[in-house]
Amino acid sequence: MGDDLTFDTTALALPPGPVDLTALPTDGTPGFTGDKAAGEAALASIGQELADLQERLWAGREHDASRRVLLILQGMDTSGKGGVIRKSLGLVDPQGLKIKAFKAPTPEELEHDFLWRIRQALPDAGYIGVFDRSHYEDVLIHRVRGYSSPEEIERRYDQIVDFEQELVADGVTVVKCMLHVGADEQKKRLLKRLDNPEKHWKFNPGDVDERALWPQYQRAYEIALERTHHPDAGWFVIPADHKWYRNLAVAALLHDTLARMDLRWPVADFDVAAERARLEALVIE
């Protein structure tokens, strides 16, 4: 990357201590000094390196049967979870992605512990798994809507940390992003969906009902972030009012995550010279 295209992803890490989302701007561009045009150039540049790193991860999947990445995307409606998948994850080989969107649980899923369906959707070795919503819904909407008792929700924070530590011990690099969108920006985006018939399919009347609980959701996020920010899998808070910045920030985070994994190309387990000779000698009629 050129100097002017660098992104300092450490600026995205959740600060330690009590979480106050109102103190974290939704329209900032922390870690990046350029404007939208520079951001789009940086995304293209980072995207190429990211695709290269992802190919290394993929190449190693049969040699190191554990290393994989799990990107968890959380955020209010319209915060851009789908946009990040299209624009940031769209930069890598789709073959190496395992994307799972979690909706309201099915009757079968409800018969099990809340982590059951999560475990079933984990990426295999060599993959980047992407969760569009996740087990965090079980402490977010469940808290706001009272779908589970306070005692149960208390237990879940600890279960989530245990679960994520288990994943990390099992070779999964966990990256947790909260896409932090402002209430005004959400309103603009919901209105846009209503104004454009080609976007009606993205709108659900339930979105307005959820929006009515905005302060409760922000509080639930603050508690969830605070209780589940642990050294094995810390939270990143991504200001999400600017779509170009949001896409760039997540791509940069993934890039840095993969770069730190020190991914090497697998070493040949065959005799290269002998194979070349065999190939050269072969005559096809």
Next chain:
Amino acid sequence: MGDDLTFDTTALALPPGPVDLTALPTDGTPGFTGDKAAGEAALASIGQELADLQERLWAGREHDASRRVLLILQGMDTSGKGGVIRKSLGLVDPQGLKIKAFKAPTPEELEHDFLWRIRQALPDAGYIGVFDRSHYEDVLIHRVRGYSSPEEIERRYDQIVDFEQELVADGVTVVKCMLHVGADEQKKRLLKRLDNPEKHWKFNPGDVDERALWPQYQRAYEIALERTHHPDAGWFVIPADHKWYRNLAVAALLHDTLARMDLRWPVADFDVAAERARLEALVIE
């Protein structure tokens, strides 16, 4: 698309009658008159329209719970099945793709009919499914290597046609592509993999053993194409010596396939004006 960027995909359809692969050039560019630079521009242009069409397919998945696409990619080693996934399928939202690479069957898969694992990998409504190899391996390598009896292979051609007709009746648009690479080009590509340590992971000594059976594989492909070219799901043969052309051809085929599906944006099943009023009236503290 501008006039100079058009691609006539009808030029890719397998001609009726006996199949002679030697009569179909591997280094041609049928349906497209431009050079590589024009081809890359055409791919970008077609890619945008393809992404738009794919979003419509995806948007409709809860309204029409059957429509989906299945792209079957077959071809000799190095013909570019993975490259097509990266470069052509990489143009659409990865969320709407279901990609499955078929390897040698597992012990569990071997306990079932050859179509069992295929059925399990079918795309759900709204998805573009992509098979990197497929049930055709069960009449290709099985014929060449004698893994199944001639009688069994004879039965399979008919079973495959029946199966694909059933898929089409079930709302699946099936697109079958044979990536047709030349023997000399394959040799160049295999040597390149051996020459570059970063590509060793893509090489397998078994690739040379398979290459030694080149004429037998070509014959097996000819018979398979001939026996399974039916009106519900005809074959397309894609000259694959030029990677840019191959990627463009498959993207153009997918584009035309989706365009013919007459995909409309779903109509809102809620009162748009009422939702707008509700949203406008809502005050977030």
